[in-house]
Amino acid sequence: MDSTLEAMGLEEGRYRPTDWLGGWKTLFWSCGLLLLANVFLWVWDYKYAFTAGLNSNSHEFTLRYRTLFWGELLTVGAFAGIWYGWLVRTGRALLNTEITPAEEVRRIAVLWGIIGATSLSLYIEASFWPNWDGAWHQTMVRDTALTPTHIPMFYFFFPLSVVLALGAYLYGRFRIPAVYGADKVFPWSFFLLIAAAVLEFVQVAFNEWGHSLWLSEEFFAVPFHWPFVTYGWLAGGMFAVWGETILRLFDIEKAIRVVELPRQTAAAGS
Amino acid sequence: MASTPVALSGAERQRRLELRELLNAKYVFIDRTWDAVFWITAIFIVAGAADITKLLFAGDWDFWTDWKDPQWWPVVTAFATIIIPSALQYIQWVAWRFPTGATYTCCCLFLATWIGRFFQWHVAESYPMNFVWPISTVPAGIILDWILMKTRSFILTSLIGGGAWAILVWAFNYIPLAPYLQPAQFMHHVLTVSDVQGIAYIRSQTPEYLRHIERGALRSFLGETQYVSLLFGGTLAAVGYWVGQFIGRYLAVWPIRRYIKTL
Numbered sequence A: 001m002d003s004t005l006e007a008m009g010l011e012e013g014r015y016r017p018t019d020w021l022g023g024w025k026t027l028f029w030s031c032g033l034l035l036l037a038n039v040f041l042w043v044w045d046y047k048y049a050f051t052a053g054l055n056s057n058s059h060e061f062t063l064r065y066r067t068l069f070w071g072e073l074l075t076v077g078a079f080a081g082i083w084y085g086w087l088v089r090t091g092r093a094l095l096n097t098e099i100t101p102a103e104e105v106r107r108i109a110v111l112w113g114i115i116g117a118t119s120l121s122l123y124i125e126a127s128f129w130p131n132w133d134g135a136w137h138q139t140m141v142r143d144t145a146l147t148p149t150h151i152p153m154f155y156f157f158f159p160l161s162v163v164l165a166l167g168a169y170l171y172g173r174f175r176i177p178a179v180y181g182a183d184k185v186f187p188w189s190f191f192l193l194i195a196a197a198v199l200e201f202v203q204v205a206f207n208e209w210g211h212s213l214w215l216s217e218e219f220f221a222v223p224f225h226w227p228f229v230t231y232g233w234l235a236g237g238m239f240a241v242w243g244e245t246i247l248r249l250f251d252i253e254k255a256i257r258v259v260e261l262p263r264q265t266a267a268a269g270s
Numbered sequence B: 001m002a003s004t005p006v007a008l009s010g011a012e013r014q015r016r017l018e019l020r021e022l023l024n025a026k027y028v029f030i031d032r033t034w035d036a037v038f039w040i041t042a043i044f045i046v047a048g049a050a051d052i053t054k055l056l057f058a059g060d061w062d063f064w065t066d067w068k069d070p071q072w073w074p075v076v077t078a079f080a081t082i083i084i085p086s087a088l089q090y091i092q093w094v095a096w097r098f099p100t101g102a103t104y105t106c107c108c109l110f111l112a113t114w115i116g117r118f119f120q121w122h123v124a125e126s127y128p129m130n131f132v133w134p135i136s137t138v139p140a141g142i143i144l145d146w147i148l149m150k151t152r153s154f155i156l157t158s159l160i161g162g163g164a165w166a167i168l169v170w171a172f173n174y175i176p177l178a179p180y181l182q183p184a185q186f187m188h189h190v191l192t193v194s195d196v197q198g199i200a201y202i203r204s205q206t207p208e209y210l211r212h213i214e215r216g217a218l219r220s221f222l223g224e225t226q227y228v229s230l231l232f233g234g235t236l237a238a239v240g241y242w243v244g245q246f247i248g249r250y251l252a253v254w255p256i257r258r259y260i261k262t263l
Helices: A003-008 A025-052 A059-095 A101-137 A150-175 A188-213 A223-234 A237-269 B010-024 B032-063 B073-096 B101-124 B138-151 B154-181 B193-200 B217-253
Strands: B183-186 B189-192
Touching: A025 A059, A025 A101, A025 A150, A025 B101, A059 A150, A101 A150, A101 A188, A101 A223, A101 A237, A101 B032, A101 B101, A150 A188, A188 A223, A188 A237, A223 B032, A223 B217, A237 B032, A237 B217, B032 B073, B032 B101, B073 B101, B073 B138, B073 B154, B073 B217, B101 B138, B138 B154, B154 B193, B154 B217, B183 B193, B189 B193
Parallel strands: none
Antiparallel strands: B183 B189
């Protein structure tokens, strides 16, 4: 095997870090699962919102919506627990191992995959569901905080975005130490991105409290809805994550040139 | 025309050599897949941020045809829709010198709003699309980018582009709106077609006092109402442009490789 390829961590016959079925696999799987979950929840609401979602005291509501609410929270909670546990446990073991350039690039691609999924989740919660939320609440009387449009949006995609953003940081914290290692303390990029996701919860609480005073959605652009925009704005931190990992890629390329080119030149001369 | 050779300073020559080296560099791991993944996955967050900003600051004026009035619509829409295009304009200009940030954002917003309006308002809630169609900011975005490309100044782009934004968003969306402003007789009253839509399609949570949103006071300006609103909308759009610049500068670019040292 070519010693240059070996030094970079590339193996013949295996996918390279930037092959679509190599490092980018995470992006496709995570976005695919998110889209599947979204289609399921949309079809669920389409089927049951009008038939079971109008009266929160009814048996049908309990059957179709309260179970969905608890099911969503349990699913997201279990996913977070298992994923974080795996990230931390395997990450600690990886911290003391040597990392090749190819492996680090693959991990950056995986991080981009998680960030891509976070981006999709934020779109779903910031645009896809708020459109139905607006349509529903401007036309249907609200008698609970757990309305058919709130349950997928507030109690599935909102916590999922927090889980994905925090998981992306944990991934970087243990697997890309050159950018997010313990010695760096905490990056502003992830601080803003995670803050964006966490602030949503604060705003959900404020929103529901507000609606306990003003039940109807006379205006969708009502002032107590305005703080929701902060998560769209703070998610600008995602661009900083992309930026700092791109800079790391250039550092890796530079290191390869510094180490490998003199070696190749020496090999050619001998 | 013969070009005149320019004497380059040592620093400038060095900078150009470095740029040439960067351009000709052969990379092992950096390839077009990174570009593809970045530009495609960024669509989601850009669309989400732009749409939530529009929904929560100007949503009602965009949801319904009868809310697209000459008094409030040009004001709130201009402010709400320029914020994220401005942020992306900064990011793309600083990173690549691409004068495309506003157009990119407006295309993302266009896709997101049509998906939301079609699947949620039309399919799920049964409102006809000709009552809940969203506006488009794409033509205004192209011209905002053109202004940045020509002026190479964010200050000038905010001053010229802010005013232009309000006018362009209104002008380009007035074309699809105009048919709904035609007079119609409804229950012995003369209303616009859009007002008839607003009465015919029930919005049970929207009270009667909000249904006809035009106020009587500005009737005294007659046709001038919308021009006064556009002037004010342009002023607010210039302010909104700098809200977007803050997002681009301090929430997206400034944090790159910066760390919180104490927790």
